[in-house]
Amino acid sequence: MGRPSDYGPEIAGEICDRLASGQTLREICRDEMMPKHTTIYRWMREHDEFRSQYAQAREAQADTWADEIVEIADDGTNDWMERRGKDGEALDPVADHEHISRSKLRVEARKWLMGKAAPKKYGDKVDVNLGGEVKHGADDALARIFGRLDAAAALKSSGGLAASGVDRESEA
Numbered sequence: 001m002g003r004p005s006d007y008g009p010e011i012a013g014e015i016c017d018r019l020a021s022g023q024t025l026r027e028i029c030r031d032e033m034m035p036k037h038t039t040i041y042r043w044m045r046e047h048d049e050f051r052s053q054y055a056q057a058r059e060a061q062a063d064t065w066a067d068e069i070v071e072i073a074d075d076g077t078n079d080w081m082e083r084r085g086k087d088g089e090a091l092d093p094v095a096d097h098e099h100i101s102r103s104k105l106r107v108e109a110r111k112w113l114m115g116k117a118a119p120k121k122y123g124d125k126v127d128v129n130l131g132g133e134v135k136h137g138a139d140d141a142l143a144r145i146f147g148r149l150d151a152a153a154a155l156k157s158s159g160g161l162a163a164s165g166v167d168r169e170s171e172a
Contacts, residue, residue: 004035007043012050015040020060022068062118065110072106073145079103079153095153107142 004011011034018028029037044051078099083091114122 003032003039005039007047007050011035012043012047012053016053016057019054019057020064022061022064058117059121062114062122065114065117066122069107069110069142072103072110073149075103076149079149080156093156095157100149100153104146111142 015028015034019025025037025040028034029040035043040054044054079096080093081096082093085091111122115124
């Protein structure tokens with residue numbers, strides 16, 4: 001049995017559910033039980049109800065990505081690497097800058113996509129008053145998050161935090 005090419009509300013609904021849960025269209029189309037992306041684009045041109053359902057799924061997908069951003073920012077499990085001395089003794093942990101940079105990239109990619117998928121909700125807001133300035137709501141929040149992460153990394157590397165890390169359970 002090949003990939004489906006005939007439109008049906010069941011498969012259209014599954015595609016939209018998977019989009020809303022955060023999967024990309026490319027991920028969905030890798031599934032042999034799903035139609036090719038060209039078929040999905042054709043369905044959007046030919047079926048108004050699917051086009052509307054697809055647009056709503058993309059907006060919901062942006063909300064899912066917003067949740068993922070919070071998870072990525074809060075997950076510090078691989079931000080530190082253990083070091084060992086020449087004789088094998090444990091040294092103070094050091095920041096894994098590659099992992100931290102990758103996490104920042106993941107956040108920025110989702111933020112950019114969110115602005116495209118749901119611009120009214122997640123797009124950059126521009127103040128057009130005469131004395132106004134450009135405001136980027138999501139950028140301000142992310143700058144505060146990254147500032148806190150950098151401050152925590154600096155504090156930990158200076159010995160200000162316990163080598164085992166911050167106990168998130170006691171922070172709550």
